[in-house]
Amino acid sequence: MDNSSSRHPFLAGLSKHRGAPPTIVVIFGASGDLTARKLIPAIYNLACDNLLPSDFHLVGFGRSKVPDEEFRKLAEEAITQFSRRPYQEEIWKRVAERTFYEAGGYDEGEAFVRLRERIESIEKSLGNPVQSLFYVSTPPSVFRPILEGLGSSGLAKRHRGTDRASKVIIEKPFGRDLASAQELNRVVASVFEEKQVFRIDHYLGKETVQDLLVQRFANTIFEPIWNRRYVDCVQITVAEDLGVGTRGGYYEQSGAMRDMIQNHTMQLLALTAMEPPVSLDPESVRDEKVKVLKAIRPLDLSLEEGDVVRGQYAEGLIGGKKVPGYTQEQGVKEESTTETYTALRLKISNWRWEGVPFYLRSGKRMARRVSEIAIQFKRPPGHLFAESDLIQVSPNTLAFQIQPDEGSTVLLNSKIPGLETRVQPVKMHFRYKTTFGSNTPEAYERLVLDAMIGDGTLFIRGDETEASWKLVTPVHEWWNSLGIRGMETYAAGSWGPLAAERLLWKNKHQWRRP
Ligand code: BG6
Numbered sequence: 001m002d003n004s005s006s007r008h009p010f011l012a013g014l015s016k017h018r019g020a021p022p023t024i025v026v027i028f029g030a031s032g033d034l035t036a037r038k039l040i041p042a043i044y045n046l047a048c049d050n051l052l053p054s055d056f057h058l059v060g061f062g063r064s065k066v067p068d069e070e071f072r073k074l075a076e077e078a079i080t081q082f083s084r085r086p087y088q089e090e091i092w093k094r095v096a097e098r099t100f101y102e103a104g105g106y107d108e109g110e111a112f113v114r115l116r117e118r119i120e121s122i123e124k125s126l127g128n129p130v131q132s133l134f135y136v137s138t139p140p141s142v143f144r145p146i147l148e149g150l151g152s153s154g155l156a157k158r159h160r161g162t163d164r165a166s167k168v169i170i171e172k173p174f175g176r177d178l179a180s181a182q183e184l185n186r187v188v189a190s191v192f193e194e195k196q197v198f199r200i201d202h203y204l205g206k207e208t209v210q211d212l213l214v215q216r217f218a219n220t221i222f223e224p225i226w227n228r229r230y231v232d233c234v235q236i237t238v239a240e241d242l243g244v245g246t247r248g249g250y251y252e253q254s255g256a257m258r259d260m261i262q263n264h265t266m267q268l269l270a271l272t273a274m275e276p277p278v279s280l281d282p283e284s285v286r287d288e289k290v291k292v293l294k295a296i297r298p299l300d301l302s303l304e305e306g307d308v309v310r311g312q313y314a315e316g317l318i319g320g321k322k323v324p325g326y327t328q329e330q331g332v333k334e335e336s337t338t339e340t341y342t343a344l345r346l347k348i349s350n351w352r353w354e355g356v357p358f359y360l361r362s363g364k365r366m367a368r369r370v371s372e373i374a375i376q377f378k379r380p381p382g383h384l385f386a387e388s389d390l391i392q393v394s395p396n397t398l399a400f401q402i403q404p405d406e407g408s409t410v411l412l413n414s415k416i417p418g419l420e421t422r423v424q425p426v427k428m429h430f431r432y433k434t435t436f437g438s439n440t441p442e443a444y445e446r447l448v449l450d451a452m453i454g455d456g457t458l459f460i461r462g463d464e465t466e467a468s469w470k471l472v473t474p475v476h477e478w479w480n481s482l483g484i485r486g487m488e489t490y491a492a493g494s495w496g497p498l499a500a501e502r503l504l505w506k507n508k509h510q511w512r513r514p
Contacts, residue, residue: 020452021164022055022130024119028146029138030060030071030101034171036078038202039137042444044079047095048088049441051449055126058099059118063106071101084442106138107145112153119155131164133451137171139250144187151191160193169198169451172263173254174460177476178469185462198451199465203264204458205443205450207432208402212271212373213280215400215408222398223276225377227352232395233509234358235374236268238402239366241318243492244340248331256310256342257472260362266293266468267460268402269358272373273348282456286464293467295350301478303486305506307346308475309499310339313365316492323365323492337484340364343500345507357507361500365492370514371402385413385423394425399514406440407431 027035046052060071080087102118104111123130136146150156158166175181188197203209238260244251270289277284299307314325326340341363377396385391397411407430416422450458488497504510
């Protein structure tokens with residue numbers, strides 16, 4: 001009996017993944033934080049769902065010397081600590097038996113030759129060609145030598161032209177400005193063909209972000225109103241209540257613009273604003289995203305009337321507890337000019353969106369952790385329900401809650417029961433948890449699996465990342481010239497600096513309080 005319709009949609013939609021060829025995943029940066037928190041748990045959960053390809057092997061690669069047995073132990077601990085599903089020995093054992101570790105320097109040619117020999121010997125023992133998936137999860141300073149090592153050792157070229165061709169996943173940040181992103185793209189292109197390359201943005205792997213495409217294009221009711229005639233503004237929020245924690249050193253080099261805006265929020269914008277793609281194949285979707293990113297006008301960079309606001313958190317209260325300000329965090333300079341909050345007002349110059357501001361904001365230590373995309377529609381003509389104390393007509397709003405409380409909400413105006421005509425905004429909710437249960441896969445599960453079958457739809461193409469850097473690089477240059485001028489502070493636990501409120505008032509808009 002086919003019970004696919006009663007299964008979780010993730011599993012039902014994944015039948016194609018059962019066709020992934022035998023694969024060896026090699027993680028560069030095997031002792032890193034991301035490997036423990038996300039990658040190993042993702043592989044474990046795929047094993048739980050029986051979604052790993054047959055003959056799956058895992059090889060950790062890193063600078064420190066770690067025996068295979070110890071790497072397996074570390075992986076087991078990572079699963080116990082970070083997996084969404086509890087650790088089950090019999091499931092992990094099957095993967096652990098095929099898990100190894102290779103020590104070497106990222107710029108050590110010999111180490112890549114050893115890695116190739118390891119892969120060849122696994123392949124020989126299986127008697128079948130195996131695809132290699134290289135996951136570059138290291139600090140960006142060694143992206144280049146790793147890519148070059150994969151090139152010079154011949155690993156990048158293995159089985160090219162077949163369904164077992166090598167693939168590479170590259171973690172963020174992909175460059176730190178337009179020039180370095182272009183340079184990195186050149187290195188990537190000298191070693192791999194674009195279809196072998198998977199630039200990751202884990203937001204694209206989130207269930208709700210994928211659902212945005214379904215909601216937009218599998219329903220007819222939205223398309224007629226999804227344009228400048230009906231939409232007043234779009235607000236995209238990616239707010240976190242956490243601070244930088246132990247990542248101060250990394251964050252000092254990054255800031256909110258590079259860490260969140262250039263990638264995650266710009267991707268959310270692209271999916272919201274793009275034209276319907278001709279199909280869901282990777283190139284069609286990414287062509288549309290690039291087109292809309294290119295249609296964004298250069299930002300107005302001025303302090304009073306400009307399109308950009310930055311802020312840094314000062315000490316404040318989170319969940320009733322006092323937390324330190326950014327410059328008191330570990331690894332952060334006292335005189336740091338790194339922004340922990342950015343808000344932008346973007347204008348998209350195309351037929352659909354001319355005149356509709358897109359507001360983006362992202363910050364650490366904000367009032368709550370929430371990511372959402374809100375489409376705010378124009379107000380109805382006021383002659384029937386003139387605003388008064390009794391009648392307050394709110395703009396209709398369609399909000400996609402990316403996380404937490406995944407779902408969507410429509411805000412409508414409704415009559416309050418009674419003999420007087422009184423109007424109140426009401427909400428219509430769809431909640432994932434209520435409809436589908438709460439066991440939603442993590443973004444990395446989806447993305448690792450997609451890369452194994454070679455589906456790049458949820459990954460970023462080289463030209464996309466450059467289009468996005470082209471927009472934000474002038475902002476960094478401007479900020480560098482300003483030093484600390486124009487940097488506002490906001491109390492930890494608040495909704496960001498006042499300047500961000502002013503950014504919207506100019507257009508008679510207001511940030512939502514999601
Ligand atoms: C990462 C950033 O890309 O995304 C982090 O480097 C941030 O600073 C994280 O905390 C947020 O991801 P999520 O999935 O928890 O919203």
